[in-house]
Amino acid sequence: MGTHDDKTATCGTICIKYLLFLFNFLFWLAGGAVMAVGIWTLVEKSDYISLLSSSTYAASAYILIxxxxxxxxxGVLGCCATFKEKRRLLRVYFVLLLCIFLLEVVAGVLAYIYYQKLNDELKEHLQLTLVEKYKQPSEEHVTRAVDKLQQEFKCCGSSSYSDWTESRWVRSADAKGRAVPDSCCKTPSAGCGLRKHPSNIYNVEGGCITKLENFIQEHLKIISAVGIGIACVQIVGMVVTCCLYRDLKAEPY
Structure with missing residues (x-):
């Protein structure tokens, strides 16, 4: 009777081991995906981060990385712990899973909080950025970000092209009479910003605020979805780890 129970326990342990190995392989792939989303956010969209007053958006990306x-x-540690059947390694593995889970919860909470206050921040900060920093000394990154924003999203100004009338640059001699930057033009060329007729420049309802807000909100949804997805998988992994830990014999000290 005892032998049958031992065989049943051994078969159960083997099944759990292979299940945990499969989990770790998928977990390793998921880690690469999470890192890729974070790096993409910082590398490809870093210009837009400079247009935001808070660092919450960037912080969420860093946490993901x-x-x-x-x-x-x-994932590698989990595979080693599984096949070597070391309870101590399994304990370390479980603690790391728990830490990652907490990190992802923090990233998700930050993304949710930022999602709620994004519109207010953009209304307060984007107009000020256009007025005070565009084409100013040592603000090249802001100038590049604004030009990229207006061209990529086909918009002009914070709320409308008329926002540029308050700009320090437009009022200066450096603008050479331009009413708006050349990046506002539907077909950009040197000096095209001299004419602000709707046939020449972008004039969309809500301006660049609406466009940028929609873009960031969509990206925050991606960050949240990735974080929640991995967190759910981790819960399964922690349960399976506990099962294997329970089935393994205690190691001699």
């Missing part, structure tokens, strides 16, 4: 790196290392 750190979490993704830890996930990949943890």
């Amino acid at each position: 750190v979490a993704g790196g830890i996930v990949m290392v943890t």
